Amino acid sequence: MNTRRLGRTDIHVSELCLGTMTWGSQNTEAEGHRQIDMALEAGLNFMDTAELYAVPGSPQTSGRTEEIIGSWFASSGKRDKWILASKIAGGGSKHIRDGRRPDGESIRLAVEQSLSRLRTDYIDLYQIHWPSRGHYNFDNSWTYAPQKQQTADVLGNIEDMLETLGALVQQGKIRHIGVSNETTWGITQWLRIAEAKGLPRLVSVQNEYSLLRRHFDLDLAELSHHEDVGLLAYSPLAAGILTGKYADGTVPPGSRADYQGGMWRLNEHSEAATQAYIALAREHGLDPVQMALAFCLTRPFLTSVIVGATSTEQLATALGAADCVLSPDVLAGIEAIHRRYPRPI
Template sequence: MNYKKLGNTDLDVSTICLGTMTWGEQNTQEEGFQQMDYALDHGVNFWDTAEIYSIPMREETYGETERIIGNWFQKTKKRDKVVIATKVCGNTSNKYIRGGGYNFGKKKISEALEESLKRLKTDYIDLYQLHWPERNTNFFGKHGYEHDENDNDWTPFEEILESLKRFIEQGKIRYIGLSNETAWGLSKFLEISKLKDLPKMMSVQNPYNLLNRTYEVGLAEISVREKSGLLAYSPLAFGYLTGKYRNNNLPEKSRMKLFKDFTRYKNENGQKAIEEYYKLSQKFNIDFTQMSLKFCEIQPFMTSVIIGATTIEQLKTNIESVNVSLTSEILNEINKIQKMFPNPCP
């Protein structure tokens, strides 16, 4: 396994991060336990979850993934072996999440943290992330930003950072990060942190894969210069970058078979790009899944690649991607395909 520092801290995290959002929906607790055992045994010390998991979001399964992880901590007594990251929901219409609406105000974010600590059966969280901004920006499937003059009543960044500082001083969280954030959002948080001597955002958890390299446009430079690295989610594009959905195939129990509303990677150019990347992997006799993951891992702005698996076989393939090498020839071919089909699935 490979390791990198989380931000400018002394905390070493594996460059493969165990994603958990299927536990409680596609995976049982027993299967989640098996994945945690296997991942830790193979050097994966960094796990990511969120209060809203499992996915798809349902009231009946809200918080279930955190509960499963907490039960594993309780059973194995290995909490100290794991760097655990979780997230507080931003703006939501779901009333079962503290009545809906904004969640980064002092009262609600405090409630959210206490609820996550309880479900995780721990007294501290290593990385606490803001899961989607409260303001309207950066939605799935959109390249551009549409400004709304009336969208201005979200919680001020300074107030959010003050709450997070209080949690750090209380020993309830160690470090903080963002998720689904823009270059403007990250830069403002970093600016306020420096000006007001408040905690720094150590990471940004955004989508990044061969079909969506938009992170490179503005956020990559900030990540490198400010040491606020990317935690890439959806590195396999809902499984499309494994090749299992080629030729309109829909394997039983796969995400696209179960949840047909997940259309983010179904557009025409996306499918054409997938086929080109697949042919490239065949040309160089490299596993398509591992090529897709390794491309993410080696980016200079990357801290860790969040993998999600529903079987141990998938998990094994994903973890072993750290042992793959991509030659300059392969990388040049990847970039040629990117130029043919630039970021087809934002």
């Protein structure tokens, strides 16, 4: 398994990262443990979770994923084999601190709770799950309104969070910091304030990226190049759409759309684009899942692709993407389809 440098640190993470967000809802503890074992055997050293998981987040499920990871650490004694990433919820989830946005006080509390659930004394990468000020990620790009933000409040909140994160780094409870679902301006402010105040520097941004969602190709790619803030790509299969299993309106039993009662990424635009990508993969004798993941791995700003699965069979297919090399003809075909369907979700 190839590795890539995490920001400007001395840490190198596997180019595939084990996603965990279904453990504790769609997956049992035993299934989560089997996936950890399987990923470790395949050469992965990077695993991502969050206090909100398992999804959909609820009083019954949130925190359960971290507990499953913690029980694996405790039973295996192999905490040192993993670079572990977790996140604090970005606010608005009423069952997590009454929906309070992250600030210095809530970060201290969230880190202590995550450490307890994970049964570890440190988290390698601690991330802010989403900006509380509003952002264009998830399904928000159609209603994004940055003109409503209060600049002084946003910057004061970032500084408050950075000061606490810096103290936690000094205490050894977290090693590095990152953000998720962030914008170019937002990342720039995190970097600017950190430099001015001598506080920890962002090492990564975890945003959605796939054949169907390529926002990162533009100004975020420029920032990533110049500032060494690499992308941790989540939903590289667009929550399963790029597998083709939702073709022609099909919702397979046990799928994410079935489990959650629908999915915003599914629409007539995403279906047309998906059909084109699957046809391209089959034309070249490729597995559509591996082609989609391998494409992400070709991007110059990419640090790691987060792959999640609800079965070991699905995980095995995803892990095979590490050995999938896309020809110039395949890459040209992908760009031609992207030109036709630039914003399908």
